[in-house]
Amino acid sequence: MEVRRGIALVTGASRGLGAAIARRLGSDGWPVAVCYRSDAERARQVVEDIRAASGTAEAFAADVTDEDATNSLVAEVTRRLGPVEVLVVNATGPQPATAIEDLTWQAHLDQLHFFVKSPTLLLQEVLPGMKARRRGRVVQIGSDIFERALPGMSAYVAAKGARFGLTRCWARELGPFGITVNLVAPGWIPVERHADVSAGDLDAYVTDVPLSRIGSPDDVASTVAFLASEGAGFITGERVTVNGGHTID
Numbered sequence: 001m002e003v004r005r006g007i008a009l010v011t012g013a014s015r016g017l018g019a020a021i022a023r024r025l026g027s028d029g030w031p032v033a034v035c036y037r038s039d040a041e042r043a044r045q046v047v048e049d050i051r052a053a054s055g056t057a058e059a060f061a062a063d064v065t066d067e068d069a070t071n072s073l074v075a076e077v078t079r080r081l082g083p084v085e086v087l088v089v090n091a092t093g094p095q096p097a098t099a100i101e102d103l104t105w106q107a108h109l110d111q112l113h114f115f116v117k118s119p120t121l122l123l124q125e126v127l128p129g130m131k132a133r134r135r136g137r138v139v140q141i142g143s144d145i146f147e148r149a150l151p152g153m154s155a156y157v158a159a160k161g162a163r164f165g166l167t168r169c170w171a172r173e174l175g176p177f178g179i180t181v182n183l184v185a186p187g188w189i190p191v192e193r194h195a196d197v198s199a200g201d202l203d204a205y206v207t208d209v210p211l212s213r214i215g216s217p218d219d220v221a222s223t224v225a226f227l228a229s230e231g232a233g234f235i236t237g238e239r240v241t242v243n244g245g246h247t248i249d
Contacts, residue, residue, distance in 0.1 A: 004029055004030055004031065004085070005083075005085055005133065005135060006082055006083040006084055006085025006086070006129075006133070006135075007030060007031040007032065007033060007077070007081045007082045007083070007084060007085060007086070008022075008025045008030040008031070008032050008033065008084075008085065008086035008087075008088065008228065009032075009033040009035060009074070009077055009084045009086070009087050009088065009122075009126070010022045010025065010032060010033065010034060010035060010088040010090060011035045011064050011088065011089055011090050011091035011118070011122065012035070012036070012037075012090040012091030012092060013032075013034040013035055013036060013043065013046060013088075013090065014034065014036035014037075014039040014040075014042040014043040014046060014059075015039060015042050015191065016191035016217065017090060017141060017186065017189065017191060017217050017220050017221070018088075018090040018091070019034075019042070019046045019217070020216075020217030020218055020220065020221040021088055021090065021217075021220065021221045021224050021225075022034050022046050022050065022057070023046065023049055023050055023053075023221070024218070024221035024222065024224070024225045025086065025088075025221075025224070025225060025228060026049075026050035026053065026055035026056070026057055027050075027053055027055060028225050028228075028229070029055070030055075030085075030086060030228070031055075031056035031057065031081050031082060032050055032055065032056070032057040032058075033057075033058060033060055033077040033081055033084075034046050034047050034050075034057055034058065034059045034060065035059075035060050035061075035062055035064065035073065035077075035091070036059065036060075036061060036062075037061065037062070037063055037064075037091070038061075040059070040061065043059040043061075044059055046059070047059050056081070058080055058081060060073055060076060060077055064091050064118045064121065064122060065113040065114060065117055065118050065121070066121075067121060070118075070121040070122055070125055071125055073125075074122070074125035074126055078129070083126075083129040083133070084126040084129060084130070084136075085130070085133075085135060085136055085137065086136075086137045086138075086139070086228045087122060087123065087126050087136070087137070087138045087139070088139045088141070088224060088228075089118065089119040089122055089123075089138070089139070089140045089141065090141040091114060091118060092114050092115075092141075093110065093111075093113070093114050094110075095111075095153070095156045097151075097152035097153060098152055098153075098154075098155060099152055100154065103154065103155060107155045108155045108158065108159070110155070111155045111156050111158070111159035111160075112159050112162065114159070115159035115160060115162060115163045116159060116162050116163065116166065119140055119163065119166060120166070123138060123170065127174075127179075130174075130177065130179050131177045131179070134177055134178040135178050135179070136174075136177070136178065136179035136180070137179070137180055137227065137228045137232075138170065138174075138179065138180065138181040138182070139182055139183070139184060139224050139227050139228060140163055140164075140166070140167055140181075140182070140183040140184070141183070141184055141186070141220075141224075142160050142163050142164055142167075142183045142184065142185040142186075142239065143156075143160045143185055143186060144185050144186065144187045144241050144243045144246065144247050145157055145160060146160050146161050146164070146185070147241075147247040148247060163183065164183050164185075164239055167181050167182065167183040167237065167239065168237050171236040171237030171238075172237065175236055180227070180232065180233065180235060180236040181236055181237065182227045182232075182235060182236060182237070182238045182239070182240065183238070183239045183240070184220060184223050184224055184227070184239075184240050184242060185239055185240065185241045185242065185243075186215065186219075186220045186241075186242045186243065187209075187215055187241070187242065187243025187244065187246045187247070188205055188214075188215070188243075188246075189214070189215040189216065189217060189219070189220060189242075190202070190214065191217060202214055208246055209243070209244040209245060209246045210244060210245035210246070210248065211244035211245055212244075213244065215242060215243060215244060219242050220242050223240055223242050227240070
């Protein structure tokens with residue numbers, strides 16, 4: 001059993017991939033800060049699930065694209081649970097398809113707020129404690145859409161690409177302090193917001209997946225849990241794609 005010296009903070013953890021990641025880290029023995037923006041009831045349910053499995057968790061509301069809110073979040077998490085040892089940057093926003101002719105700078109900024117500004121703010125807040133303890137894990141959640149390059153998604157794809165660039169630079173910069181920085185890139189994994197997806201669309205997607213199945217949130221959560229573990233202590237600056245081989249060249 002690994003010794004936990006701090007806690008895991010997961011953003012966007014009230015639903016979808018974030019909720020699965022929070023539950024898995026809780027089951028691995030991490031006290032978990034379940035961060036959410038507006039869905040308090042779902043966040044409370046995630047906390048209850050972790051506690052029911054003999055874990056430790058608390059919910060924290062915050063807009064992680066806002067400087068003051070992020071500062072207050074990390075201060076409150078540290079006060080109530082302890083220092084952040086694992087930071088999972090998962091929160092996201094709407095991802096509308098936009099044709100090039102209609103693309104605006106604001107559309108780019110909307111994506112960059114979640115995929116560049118938010119991780120920067122969060123890391124800056126937890127970094128002093130990680131450096132002081134010379135120990136930390138940062139896991140960003142990306143997407144395999146960077147390889148798939150879907151039409152109409154250029155703002156989203158550009159921001160996800162920028163997130164991987166941050167991962168690589170931060171891994172070099174923070175390695176001397178014992179802090180690893182990695183990115184997990186899921187494929188299309190249906191969660192609550194995909195409830196209206198048809199069986200035909202799922203079947204069509206699976207046709208191009210070598211492992212012949214759709215992914216699950218637990219597939220992503222397992223990968224994050226590994227990167228947060230002692231076993232991944234010599235892995236940094238990497239992008240781990242979790243999509244059943246869908247984007248194999």
